[in-house]
Every structure is written in structure tokens, then in C-alpha cells.
Amino acid sequence: MSDVIRVENLKKSYFNEELETPVLHGITFSVPKGQFLSIMGPSGSGKSTLMHILGFLDGLTSGKYYFEDKDVSTLDEDKLALMRGENVGFIFQAFNLLPKTSVLDNVMLPLLYSNVPAGKRTELAMEAIESVGLGHRVHNLSNQLSGGERQRVAIARALIRKPPVIFADEPTGNLDSKSGAQVMEILQHLNMKFGHTIILVTHETYTAEHAERIIKLKDGLIESDQPVKNRCLSTGELTK
Secondary structure, three states, rough: OOEEEEEEEEEEEEEEEOOOEEEEEEEEEEEEEEEEEEEEEEOOOOOOHHHHHHHHOOOOOOOEEOOOOEEEOOOEEEEHHHHHHHHEEEEOOOOOOOOOOOOHHHHHHOOOOOOOHHHHHHHHHHHHHHHOOHHHHHOOHHHHOOOOOOHHHHHHHHOOOOOEEEEEEEEEOOOOOHHHHHHHHHHHHHHHHHHEEEEEOOOOHHHHOOEEEEEEEEEOOEEEEEEOOOOOOOOOOOOO
């Protein structure tokens, strides 16, 4: 199985005038295509910084980063933005939806500045919405939905361009346990049935154990990298 992501001795520092603040101190690992990976660590461990680099939201200071064998370590902001738009989808804890906008229009947002024909955009959005079990909510405004439903809309939005990799940053952090379990069920479904590579950032052990592998960070270094022995598996049936 080929690697979709490979990083070698990745380091990241932030600079404020003369002051350097190192965050990642030399990280090396790879992610095979189609894997479900969780990244865990306490606050300040560097997990969010790592996700931002892997998701083309930020650049690295030194080391190498390969995405589908392309060296992206030295790309400028414009090229990073192009890579981001074509290759990854994001799901965030805060949903980041437009509140007085329909589910359909929220999901179509990533296509706003794309070259996808207008007539095709609704079709792609409906396909993504149906895949998360929200076809019956397509014309509702996002502020009329429950928290769990809003996160499903965010997942559909992440899927609309059919990216090979989906990043989920604390996707259950604002949800009750039932809604959180449904969101994790959808992510497993996308991974196991459709082959999306999923990279989940979380501080919750139960949530992390829906993945097949967990990388734990501490103080900007990999503390452990282990397969999940007792993986939490969903039923495979999406609940509306």
C-alpha cells in the first residue's frame, strides 16, 4: 500500500522578531493510503500545528513533507492553497457553517471559486449530503439543526470535492455522546467503504480508538505510534 503522506525530520518554529518558539522538534512517520489515523496529545504537544502543516494550512520550518510523493516542503502560500483545495477536506470542532444559509448552500461553498460547472454543483452537493444521511434536511438552515446534524453538514462539505484525505480536528468536541458516536460512525463508514484516508486530531481516548492507529505526541515529539488493539467499530449503518 502506497503512502499518501510521508514526513521526515519535520520541524516547526514560530518567530516573533528575535524570539524563536520551537513547536515540533523532528517528526518522522508515514500514512498509508486509506488508513484511519488518530493523533493525540495534551495541550501544547504540537498536534494542531502538525495537522495544519499536513493540511497545507501552514508551512514547515525544516525537514521534508511528501504528499502522494510530491515534495511540498518548499511550496509558497499560493501553491499550498491549490494543494489544499484539490486534495484535502476539513472538519472542525466549531462546524464553521454559515448560520442563516441552507444545508445545500453550505455544502456547495467549497465549489464557489472552482471550475466545476454550476449545474454540476448541486448534484455533487446532494451526493455528499445523502452520504451523511441528511437528505431530509437539505433545505433547512444550518441554525435549525442539532449539533450532530451540523457536524454532518460539515462532513458533507469536506467531501464535496472528493478529496483523498480528510482531516478532522476534535470533531466530537462540541457534541453529546450520542451525536459524537454518530459522527465517528460516519467517519469510519467513509474510511472503510469509500477508502478515504482519515486523520483525526483528538484528546479523547474513546474517540481516538475508532481509528486503526494512534500517534501520541508529547512536547513536539512522537511519544508512541501503535495500532489500536481493541478498535471501536461502528455497525456500518448510518442513523438519520
